[in-house]
Amino acid sequence: xxxxxxxxxxxxxxxxxxxxxxxxxxxxxxxxxxxxxxxxxxxxxxxxxxxxxxxxxxxxxxxxxxxxxxxxxxxxxxxxxxxxxxxxxxxxxxxxxxxxxxxxxxxxxxxxxxxxxxxxxxxxxx
Amino acid sequence: xxxxxxxxxxxxxxxxxxxxxxxxxxxxxxxxxxxxxxxxxxxxxxxxxxxxxxxxxxxxxxxxxxxxxxxxxxxxxxxxxxxxxxxxxxxxxxxxxxxxxxxxxxxxxxxxxxxxxxxxxxxxxxxxxxxxxxxxxxxxxxxxxxxxxxxxxxxxxxxxxxxxxxxxxxxxxxxxxxxxxxxxxxxxxxxxxxxxxxxxxxxxxxxxxxxxxxxxxxxxxxxxxxxxxxxxxxxxxxxxxxxxxxxxxxxxxxxxxxxxxxxxxxxxxxxxxxxxxxxxxxxxxxxxxxxxxxxxxxxxxxxxxxxxxxxxxxxxxxxxxxxxxxxxxxxxxxxxxxxxxxxxxxxxxxxxxxxxxxxxxxxxxxxxxxxx
Numbered sequence: 148x149x150x151x152x153x154x155x156x157x158x159x160x161x162x163x164x165x166x167x168x169x170x171x172x173x174x175x176x177x178x179x180x181x182x183x184x185x186x187x188x189x190x191x192x193x194x195x196x197x198x199x200x201x202x203x204x205x206x207x208x209x210x211x212x213x214x215x216x217x218x219x220x221x222x223x224x225x226x227x228x229x230x231x232x233x234x235x236x237x238x239x240x241x242x243x244x245x246x247x248x249x250x251x252x253x254x255x256x257x258x259x260x261x262x263x264x265x266x267x268x269x270x271x272x273x
Numbered sequence: 274x275x276x277x278x279x280x281x282x283x284x285x286x287x288x289x290x291x292x293x294x295x296x297x298x299x300x301x302x303x304x305x306x307x308x309x310x311x312x313x314x315x316x317x318x319x320x321x322x323x324x325x326x327x328x329x330x331x332x333x334x335x336x337x338x339x340x341x342x343x344x345x346x347x348x349x350x351x352x353x354x355x356x357x358x359x360x361x362x363x364x365x366x367x368x369x370x371x372x373x374x375x376x377x378x379x380x381x382x383x384x385x386x387x388x389x390x391x392x393x394x395x396x397x398x399x400x401x402x403x404x405x406x407x408x409x410x411x412x413x414x415x416x417x418x419x420x421x422x423x424x425x426x427x428x429x430x431x432x433x434x435x436x437x438x439x440x441x442x443x444x445x446x447x448x449x450x451x452x453x454x455x456x457x458x459x460x461x462x463x464x465x466x467x468x469x470x471x472x473x474x475x476x477x478x479x480x481x482x483x484x485x486x487x488x489x490x491x492x493x494x495x496x497x498x499x500x501x502x503x504x505x506x507x508x509x510x511x512x513x514x515x516x517x518x519x520x521x522x523x524x525x526x527x528x529x530x531x532x533x534x535x536x537x538x539x540x541x542x543x544x545x546x547x548x549x550x551x552x553x554x555x556x557x558x559x560x561x562x563x564x565x566x567x568x569x570x571x572x573x574x575x576x577x578x579x580x581x582x583x584x585x586x587x588x589x590x591x592x593x594x595x596x597x598x599x600x601x602x603x604x605x606x607x608x609x610x611x612x613x614x615x616x617x618x619x620x621x622x623x624x625x626x627x628x629x630x631x632x633x634x635x636x637x638x639x640x641x642x643x644x645x
Contacts, residue, residue, distance in 0.1 A: 206568065208314065208505060209501060
């Protein structure tokens with residue numbers, strides 16, 4: 148449910164460091180809670196995002212929720228497939244449902260995020 | 274919502290059944306109700322293509338009985354109850370003196386001077402007080418918490434329900450009812466009504482016995498559906514939700530419910546105001562909006578035309594069956610023509626939207642040969 152190698156925000160985003168880049172999505176826990184994801188609004192490539200500030204919006208049938216950047220940096224890739232297939236987020240949140248790739252400014256921000264164990268506690272799955 | 278907050282809420286007789294089905298439970302009008310089981314989209318599709326069942330036991334039911342029952346309702350309802358034959362029902366707004374909508378009701382003439390009035394859970398107290406104040410020569414009995422209600426909806430509803438029912442459902446026309454029959458052995462009133470845009474029935478049973486009906490329907494293959502799907506289904510079908518798309522400040526003309534208002538040769542509360550507004554014209558009208566893209570126009574979103582605020586969205590969702598972002602909202606009559614281009618403001622941006630004819634979804638009636 149909560150992959151060991153990722154870091155997490157309290158707002159249920161995950162981040163995976165891949166060399167000098169970082170891939171971002173939302174957790175299975177969040178996707179399950181949202182269910183019926185019908186729209187994901189993502190930033191343009193090139194936009195600067197800031198630590199724990201909104202970078203996009205995810206909409207389920209019932210509600211819209213902000214997406215928070217787990218790291219500051221520049222967006223270098225966005226998952227274009229989500230434009231027409233937002234349901235990928237629910238089906239494969241840690242894989243094909245990824246949202247953006249960031250070129251991070253400061254990897255020490257990772258220390259301010261939750262590891263898998265603390266995230267499990269955060270969602271009451273310890 | 275936490276367990277403790279849910280504790281204080283009213284529960285339908287099917288509450289434990291919902292918990293067993295792992296429903297997500299939410300508060301609605303003071304009741305603990307299932308929002309969804311498998312998911313809103315899956316449940317929505319089940320109702321459009323098969324058969325879904327909804328626990329709507331929270332709905333308000335009033336029995337109006339006595340020698341002057343018809344006369345009392347004739348003085349209260351916008352629609353004309355004198356047109357009803359026995360076992361026939363109608364949809365009608367209930368208005369105040371200003372023509373503002375107090376609630377929207379289904380009124381069934383069960384037999385002669387015996388009527389069943391079904392209202393919104395959120396308006397139970399208002400309806401009850403209004404009916405009692407204006408009742409003459411008849412009794413008003415609030416049977417809400419003695420009457421369970423299960424809606425059986427979808428193109429396969431008749432097929433699925435029939436084996437459980439003593440009466441012949443084929444002979445029950447739309448907006449008619451069988452006042453006394455048995456469903457899964459339980460005494461029931463069955464009407465051919467609903468809030469989904471599909472063929473379907475509503476089964477009224479004694480409170481304690483609803484579980485048998487619910488379980489028999491599940492056993493027969495019906496898909497349990499929550500209030501989430503009920504909302505997306507009614508929106509696609511262009512049905513209004515009280516408290517969201519209309520309230521006491523809204524008249525039936527504004528809400529697009531003019532077809533239910535029968536002014537001629539009658540005197541009912543609100544008639545004068547409605548007559549006047551028909552002469553003078555309305556200042557706003559409810560319209561359907563198709564929003565470009567996938568972003569959803571939520572209630573309260575401003576409707577813009579050339580950068581100017583011209584109205585407001587009252588309901589909006591992704592339409593799981595029509596596969597579009599759809600909404601209801603109010604605009605000036607000059608912008609109510611289908612084809613009119615407007616914008617809806619979503620997160621500070623004007624998103625293009627088009628005024629369209631309601632409903633967003635219309636079922637294709639099954640032909641005699643395929644009705645089975």
